[in-house]
Amino acid sequence: MEEGSNERIIAFIANLMPSYVGERVNGQWCARSLVDGTLILPFHGTEDASDEFVSVLWQGDPGRRTAVLAVYVASLAIARYVELHHIASHSKETRLEMQHMAHHFTVKTGEALVFDEPGSDMMDVLGRAVGRLGEGAVLELLKRAAGF
Template sequence: MSGLDAFIVNGRMPDIEYRTDAPAEVVCPRVTTREGVPVVYMHNKRDEADKGFVPVEQFLERLARREPDLAVTGYRANGRQTTISFNKRERVALSARLQAHLSAITAPRGGRSGAIVAFLGNLMPLYVHERFGAAQCARSLQDGTLILPVDESEWDQEDGEVLVYWQGDPARSTRVHGDHIAALAIERYVRLHGTGASEESIAAELWFMARHYRFKTGGAAYLPQLQEPPHRLVRAGKTAVRMGEGILVNFISRLVGAG
């Protein structure tokens, strides 16, 4: 389930609340398990192959993409079954953390936020690419923290925000500017791969990695004290900036050492 069980409490999804008619009460989707997979029941899909028992991961993806006529089953306090219809938007309330997660699912991979997450996932062995439910993310191999994209497609301007699940826990989430996370990751990445190199080499590699980050994401990593390396390094490094971060690390170190 890749951690989506964080959205399930005692067989319910409390991040989704549906206000019923008389008697008025709040009902949440019911979650059961089939062959070890948490599922919700969609009675209007009971004629399909899964007989209406849809994995929570698929349900959240459908919810994120605003599938028409989406409906799941919940239970009233008296034990009677009721239908939670997402067509009746005025009756449905989603928690802030679930809305953030749904945004991560619909975030375009070509957007700035998605590009930042993809960039971080390439910084091995600090991060690796991973899926969290239906969302693409980068996982820190240091503490398990997940970085997910944010859907900014309807914003006037893409800011490059990302969603952070600290230690992989959706209950401990923060939206932050991706450039700030990238600055920390770039600094650690260059120093890790440049172990034993001179400070001059490290500074040059940081400068080129910051340039490469801008090239790949359109963002600007916050490394305000960096100075442009000597002109011969700038000239030699232009191709490396376009080719990828793997070729940058230790490339500048060799040039400095040869000088």
């Protein structure tokens, strides 16, 4: 059986150490957040578009399941990964790391991150927002915007 886009994205997220770890749950490869235990697993719907989605079990609770576009989850996971690795770095270094990870993500999964658009000043905007509002506030805004 050919690996779907959502499965490639989950495998990618599972390798974003130290934030995530990969594990097998009910025969499916998943990514578990080491921050809060949230589990990301392939979405299996009846529609053709189901390959674009992942199921998110908030804090690992099967009763709190949400279907989310896989690239949204990946975008937040990668942004957090870069942020963790460059917390005290200059914004140019963060932007370069984000570009590197976005390219790496595309090579590995065949998908593009939602903020990976030519000419996008997203990293500058995020950097200024973190400076003004703080990291926690910006992360909450991003989560709400992505439907978390």
